[in-house]
Amino acid sequence: MKVDRRSFLGLGLGAVAGIAVSPVGLKLTDDSSIWTQNWPWTPVPVDGEVTYESSVCSLCPGSCGISVRKIDDRPVKIEGLADYPVNDGGVCLHGIAGLQYLYDPARIKSPLKKNGDKFEEISWDDAIAIVADKLADIRKKGSPEKLACIADKEQGSVSGLFKRLLKTFGSPNFYTMPSLESYLEVTAAAMHGEGKTIAFDLENSDFILSFGAGIIEGWGSPVNCFKANASRKERHAKLYQIEPRLSNTAANADKWIPIKPGTQADLALGLCAVILKNNLFDSNATANFKGGFHKLAAILQKNYALSKTAEITGVKAVDIEKLAILFAKAKMPVAVFGHGRGDGAQSLKELAAVHTLNCLVGNINKKGGTFVLPKNEYLEFPDESMDSIADAGFAKSKTGRYVNQLIEKVNASSQPAIEALFVYNTNPCYSLHDPKSVKQAFGKIPFVVSFSSFLDETAKEADIILPSHTFLERLEDVPSCAGLAKSVVGLTKPVIEPVFNTKNPGDAVILIAKALEGSIAQSFEWEIYDECLENITSGIWDSLSEDGHVVISDGPGESTAVNVSFLADNPVTIQAQGDYELTLIPIDNMRLINAGTTASPFAIKTVSDRVLKGSDIVIEMNPLTAKGLKDKGFAILTTPMGNARVMINLNEGMMPGVIGMVEGLGHTLNTKNMSNKYVSNKGVNINDLIGPVIESGSGLDAAFGIKAKISKA
């Protein structure tokens, strides 16, 4: 039998026909496409039972109630908590994106110790021991005041524990970063006496006069403000916005009044002058004025005549007059201060001038006006036991009045002014003006301990990092602040087991205190932070733990005296540093965060390409200012502090002569083996371009911007 060509042909054809009739072809075609529908590298979320857990978001001072949707024990979505007194179901984009912080690539996964320019992982026991040893040394040397702490805020039990540690250690050097709440307290202290704070009842006011406060840019308790703003339409309430730029608040307001940057204080005083001149003030209210009301009135008539105010501020005289009358005649007007988010630099002159308007129209402690309230005090720490070292150290005066002065002092002295520094929940190496000098100061402090959750700019400067749980992993009390009319204490609850080897910062403090032994350890009698919290909030713990929040007060306080002595001394208005022609001012953008934390990848994703393009920051200027620079072109922005390459956005909403640059970009969250490329190395940190300008008298950094020039790149 000869196998010839035809046999092969037959064999081949037979094979083809056989395969064709078999299901192989059909099945493989089907399966290969199904394979593309289930690529093994595309994750498949695991299904399970849906549950909701209530908690409180503590990403910003807003302290909104949140509802965390979980699938079995896995949180998958954060939503606003309905009926929560602060936000009633609303929630901002940063809160919603909270879960991204949980798994952030820049999270610190265990305690770290700096070794050269690298960090090494160490155990918690070792880390606490190192910190305690170092602190014990300082104490042995007899200068316990050389331990300092910078925290994000004054309120709350964790800050309380830090303060308590410092006090029992023997140091008065507890600092907080500038924030709206700190300005409210400074203003209240200057005008109503110590230990008070101010709140604005925006949701009941019928005329909000905002001196640049970004009511919908993240000012105060953001979601609460969003709601108050949105309800204006139904309430027929008005919002007038005074600032050099057409911000979102200005755009959403009933009227935008552009003003030369840095002259808000002058306009406020000008308005006061008109009100006084036309007898539009509330005479019952002015009866409470102390500290030279007549002196102030005389100064106002002299220095803030209409034409003069108009000249200083760039607002037309008729408009000023109209505005003053409108404000004074409104049923319940309220004047609000704080540029943008209100946590940037501020002068006391401006704070006081704006608040004087409130005092003049008599809205203090009235519904829809401003509330002067005692500070949110609900914590009852047991008395601390102090040894002699502690007593001596704590009695000394603070190294500087505010953080800025602390940094300045550290940089100025040749001997270490501070031996050890704790940094908790804040990022001064990013968010203070001129971060370079802050880093320099950190370099001069021999021992820096960070309690950060992320390897941010400040944590990178630390010698030891004791990583904190994120707000989704820990129990903590969250008092509302930042001008919120209701004072509420919320309870942040752990909604997930800690993802990494981190601790509640409260626990870390307790451990350190216990390791220091003696009277310090005695002052920290609790085993763990959770026990401490229950203990020190015993007055409200039951309802706090049951309802997740407690409303401490819900309305105006009692009438109060007004002290105008600061203004009566006729303080000078702060001028921007430098002598270039243009003024650079920071822009607050709701989709970014300008405090220490970086915005989440989701939030960064929503940022417009007219704010951030690739890794280039985009600045805003009026076409009249541009002088030949093209939209979307590149330029070099120069200020006395340095320069940066920027992209141009020609924007008719900018006042001519003013350049706006967004805050919250230019983070550098990367080291050799840790980075968050989604949010890092994008744009420029505006604080690099602005230096602090200290207001005499108040000591506040009041740099509202800086002089700048721009040239083609």
Next chain:
Amino acid sequence: MFPFSFEWIWDMGHVVFFGGLWYAVGILGAGMTYCLLKAACDTINDSDNKTSH
């Protein structure tokens, strides 16, 4: 594509579209089958002729 596939509905669109299409494809198939068969026959006839000669 076929009346048994999920998207098929017996409506004008499907009847006209696939009617036309299957008709055209049918002609092509039939034409090619015809050519192939005819060629095969011709080849066999040719060789028959050859061997008989």
Next chain:
Amino acid sequence: MKQENNKAHKFGMVIDLDKCTGCGSCMVSCMSENNVPFKEDESNKKDSITWMRVYKLTNGKSFPDTEIVYLPRPCQHCGGKGDHGHSPCISVCPATATDYGYDTGIVSQIYTRCFGCRYCMGACPYHARYFNWWDPKWPEGMEKYLSPNVSPRMRGVVEKCSFCYHRYQAARDTAYYEGRDDIEEHEYQTACTTACPAGAIVFGDLNNPFHKVHQIVKPDPHPDTRNKHVIGKSRNPKVFRLLERLGTNPKIYYLSEREWVRKQGDNYLDGEWDEIKNHHGSSSHG
């Protein structure tokens, strides 16, 4: 079939542009709810997936008369000409990867069916459709927050807003379990609606006169007198739809007191707007 049509929902949305602050909560809530991925650089908005996108509109005037309005734009869930369900995208999809739910009025997108020809994207004048140019990747561990209610998409397919259809499915499951025929207005709300801190978004059934969205929009059930393809035009003169003249019949309505904003909702020849704005909302039937 007819009976079913009578029962049919027509889910839609009305967005109050005067309340919208451009804060971005809706965008993030959507991304978080729907497992939308993110990548290193998202500043090229032409390849950045945001089912809900907030546009910034200006009145074009110079300082200090400039005005800004933000316009959130989800998928418009077009009903197509005459509202028959032939939206621009559905009619062009060659593989039936997108269809019109006649029971809900929702335009679907099935990622596992889509083979990525992108014809639908070309057809959509709202740019509401997005292509997965890249494989979705989450930083290590972050995939743990993904929701099982929405399937993550693979590279090479188109995706878009689904009106959070999974929430409708979940609400219906509960209703079935409790032996109810239908769901309540509050049971089915999209993620953007619930997230909006300004309460600018209202969602519900446009066919249901008890729903808030119907009460604000007051949709005209008859064809527009000037364009027979347009159905469901709002009888509220402050309410408009985007590109209504094209006959796409979107289910997203916008509300604004400002005339310049309403004008930017569509394209007009010179002088046309003045004529149209006077007629706006007054249909021959209404």
Next chain:
Amino acid sequence: MSETENKTENGSMESAGECTAGDTKDDKGLGLGVIFFIVAFVVCFLSGTLLFPKLLYSKKEQPFNFDHALHVSEAGDCESCHSLREDGSFLGIPKLATCLDCHAEDPMGETEDEAVFVEEYVSKEKEIPWYVYSRQPDCVFFSHAAHTEANGMDCVTCHGHIGESTSLKPYEENKITGYSRDIWGKNIFGIKKHSWDRMKMDDCAACHKKETGHKGYCFQCHK
């Protein structure tokens, strides 16, 4: 050049010669071709039908055997364990906690499987990694409530008589797609005799068409 040309000429002459040679033995050649055709056809068809599924699917044993029949007789019905949650979602295969509602720390029976259950999972508090025969891909949304509650369907319609089985069959996983074989069906041609033989989309559609008059819209079953 001319040389090569000659060679090819020769070559073609040869092949032409061969052709005529073949032609002379025409019948035999054709016959052999037909036999080869048939043999190849049969071999390929059979391997495509019998061998191919063996290559395509990998068999996996369940962690231990589970006696459905016994549990049904003890616990009542399917819903006793495979229940709907209060939000109407389907629990699927119960968690260990559900098992422990009846099973105490000690084995109830004396089978080896029960021993594995107690030692490996109960005492270690580990969930049992069952392979799910009817697991649909991630893109599918299936509402059990819509089928069992709203329309009173029986579990058997889709899942067959698994409740009467005393042992678990091996789980067969498609190596390409990762699907359970039960989705395509045991029959490699995709032919089914019972409503529970296959769980492809077309099977859902056919039933929907029959029961509701409409195959349904994409989003009804997809996510």
Next chain:
Amino acid sequence: MDSALIPKGAKRCSFPKFTIGIAIVSAVLLWGVYAMFLCWFKGLNQTNMNDYYGFALWIWADLAVIAVGGGAFFTGLLRYILKVDELKNIINFAVIIGFICYSSALLILAIDIGQPLRGWFIFWHANVHSMLTEVAFCLSAYFAVLTIEFIPNILENRQVNKVPFFHHLAHNMHGVMAVFAATGAFLSFFHQGSLGGVAGVLFGRPFAVREGLLIWPWTFFLFTWSAAAFGPCFTLLITKITEVITGKKLVKDNVVYLLAKISGWMIITYITAKIIDTIYWAMVTAPSLGFTLSHFYTDNSFYGYWILVTEIIICGVVPGLILIMKSTRENPTLRIIAFVLGTIGICLNRWVMVLQIMAVPVMSFDTWALYIPSWQEVATTILPVAYGIILIAIAYRYLPVFPQEKELNR
């Protein structure tokens, strides 16, 4: 070396020279293939396309090659159905060009989709309302027709034809070619049209949308017509290029004149219809949607009125006039100019109907979207060109493509 395969009596360049030529083009081909694999394995992020430009360079290339490949169906129609006998001297080449164009088009589609392994869904899960479905079906079916039309020519290769079965097959296929050609013309009519319909049905895109007849927008008919008009132009252009490269005259002038004349008249009638369409669209369709013509041609850096003038006047009316007038048609230089302009014109038309549609903003607050292709896109676009050159070279070398070659090159 390969002389046994070369048609009898035909002179071809030496094998090494041929090999070198092919090798050079193959290098380009491989570059394209590399880019193709990048797109397949890494995804379409390799391109510069984006969500605004979902359709871009490749789809243009796709439409363009199909348009210029229209010469095959139209010449076939004339040759087999209308029995214009002279065209038998160019039909083989027209078919080969068509085959190249259509196989390229299918390849381009396979690279251009996001999920190539699911490409068959377009057939299996077809949505009959989509123009793209119609394109896919008719394109594939017509590609089958072209293959069928190409087969006899392959079978006529000197060695292949020696096999009796193939000899008979070629003969029989010639016999029924009219049936195939008729089917091809039917399919071609629809898919060329559907490609036009692809743009014309986009009622969300006022730049693209056209009114029309029943379900077919005017662009449907314009596309078919323009492919029939400009396809032969391209066939003749490639014939001329082949003649220049081979240094031989391959087709008699009378054949060229005839086809050029037909093409000319088709162009003139097409361009008249196109002008009417454009005017109607500019005056009625677009304004009814709130758009003026200037909206489509201003406020951007690329798409100006020049494009309209170039497409319609310079690359439409001008070649049409050249080709219908005997004196200009028979002037070799002018004729070639007309072919080149015609080819540019049709490609420009397809460009506009793909890319400009994507670029024009529709929402009043949207902006123009322009895009620059990445090298991968360029490479995969050049890939079919290289493949075409190779296939033409091989076909010309080994197949009796031009019946008049022997006669003209004694």
